[in-house]
Amino acid sequence: MSEYIEHDKNGISVGLVEKKFFTFAEPPHEMILESAEKLGPITIAYETYGRLDPDKSNVILILHALSGDSHVAGYYTRDDQKPGWWDIMVGPGKGIDTNKYFVICSNILGSCMGTTGPSSINPKTNKPYGLDFPVVTIGDMVKAQKALLDHLGIKKILSAIGGSIGGMQVLEWCVRYPEMVVSAIPLATTTRHSALAIAFHEVARQAIMADPNWNNGDYYSGPKPNLGLAVARMIGHITYLSDESMRHKFGRRLQNKSDFSFNFDADFQVESYLRYQGAKFVERFDANSFLYITKASDYFDLENQHGSGSTVKAFSKTRAKFLVVSFTSDWLYPTYQSKAMVQAMKKNGLDVSFCEIEAEWGHDAFLLPNDRLTKLMKGFLARVYRQIQR
């Protein structure tokens, strides 16, 4: 079923995959956003792997995080050296087994990887939107994903799965479209963005907006705010790791030198790593998209948006079975936040499994190879799939 890729990195992959597009909300049928603004047309970039069961009961919806895209697994061409961002988890026989399940992942609204966002052409001006793009929410992203699923004729999601901002979308799906979601796996996430997480996002945004090339969001015909975006990404990378993982990965080791430079070059490996991550990111990501997606996650507050201030109430219509996973060293969305969400789910009598995985890799842990996580997810998905087939 999947084509053989010679340099396949993570065991057998789903093989060659293709980015597809779906456009909807053509004026005058624009989508109404949470801000009450209208947006349309909207194009959604998405990919699918595996085969849809005749009764469409094997759909797994993967929701990606801040800098992700629809390219979860496989390769675009035979020469493509880099598989999708979760290729270790998604593929034949893997944690999310594409021999069994039909996987869908779409690029989120506001991003820059094929789905409509601030770098897309505004049909009213024939120029990129820039800051004329309306501020979108996690709810708006999910509403757009729902339009895609309607288009594909999908009425049930066997499991909605995602980490971080992807996990927020998972929770939003369960609350917004409870009749559609059979099960859900929110990983390393939260029901409401904390002050600490908002603070990191705000400083990253300020770094972008302080770059004169940002030019109030209107930079698509000139130099880009690459220095600001690189600093923003560096801030992000610190929050994705942990004190422990940085100690093990870098410690105080120097980068290609035996003594201090006594200048402002990168002396330490950790400095060199961050500079590299920043420089690499600006090649592939749009600074305005960074602003919009961080803002959407800062606004995320399930208990206020769906529960009049109560997390228990927010989940009151939800019917999904849950596997909630947190990681010991994740200080961006610490375990106590997952536990609070689990408690609210349980108070609604929901079927919830919770696991805090011992991992030193901080928030990033959900993206890294982890046997425990793979087994947990595989077992959970097999159980819910069995249950609906009875």
Add this chain to the structure above:
Amino acid sequence: MSEYIEHDKNGISVGLVEKKFFTFAEPPHEMILESAEKLGPITIAYETYGRLDPDKSNVILILHALSGDSHVAGYYTRDDQKPGWWDIMVGPGKGIDTNKYFVICSNILGSCMGTTGPSSINPKTNKPYGLDFPVVTIGDMVKAQKALLDHLGIKKILSAIGGSIGGMQVLEWCVRYPEMVVSAIPLATTTRHSALAIAFHEVARQAIMADPNWNNGDYYSGPKPNLGLAVARMIGHITYLSDESMRHKFGRRLQNKSDFSFNFDADFQVESYLRYQGAKFVERFDANSFLYITKASDYFDLENQHGSGSTVKAFSKTRAKFLVVSFTSDWLYPTYQSKAMVQAMKKNGLDVSFCEIEAEWGHDAFLLPNDRLTKLMKGFLARVYRQIQR
């Protein structure tokens, strides 16, 4: 002894105080830095409070952190509304009792509050040094402080006290001039800067260096890199707080609005707080000084610089009695780092008291009112003072 200030904020203060200056290392007798570069002349700004005992046995040396200065306590004028940065701790009858002790604090080398730093005039060019200022270390800062104490005729320090980068200077003093230091109180600090702490400093430096007004450090005759420095300060402020304190102080409360703005204004109080802190900082601090002082602390590694890789060996000549204090929610210099330092001290048979104080305020806790800390320090100082008077 101390003059009455009508609007005195923290109980009775030391009253009116004066910034003094001491200049040394006049060419050709420049100070030799750890980098092997020469620097001179060097001016040190300092303040003293209290009265020196006839036998000069009551000297307390306070060492300040990144953005601090010599102005620890009291007021400069009768109209001055803002006391020194540790006025809650230093004054008549306070934790560091100026009725008993003679307190000295000097602005650190590389800073911009009166002591020679990158914004000082380079006598060779008659223009501010900028990046021609040599990179200095914590050791260089301490060496300059030693010159000041020699000038004042001080041969014994009853106690060297400081938090954060001030704590690094405390440790450096104990190791570099063991015969001079009777006791020491390193607060919320570390013997070697961790990869996480280096990472935050590096991103802050990158934010400054990404500001085109920084102009490779040569901005003293033009616009200053205020936007970059503000972002750097915002990053700092996040690391000084904690998840817990931010939750209590800000939570998800909005700033002067009842609903989201759906734009990139500051929606949340935490955003507004950070923007304010950034904007306020650029009025009083030099961006290059921020680069130099963060670099000095990144280089700090007592075990490599003084112990050939062993923390135990680094303290082998030290004779000081120690009170080591960490704070539960300090994730910049977490308790495990203080414990490692205490263990190394104890292996040298040193008299060490260690206390981890329960505090939600993160790294900043050492600067905030805390009865426990005040009592601990007061008791410790009284004991060491009694012991040397026998």
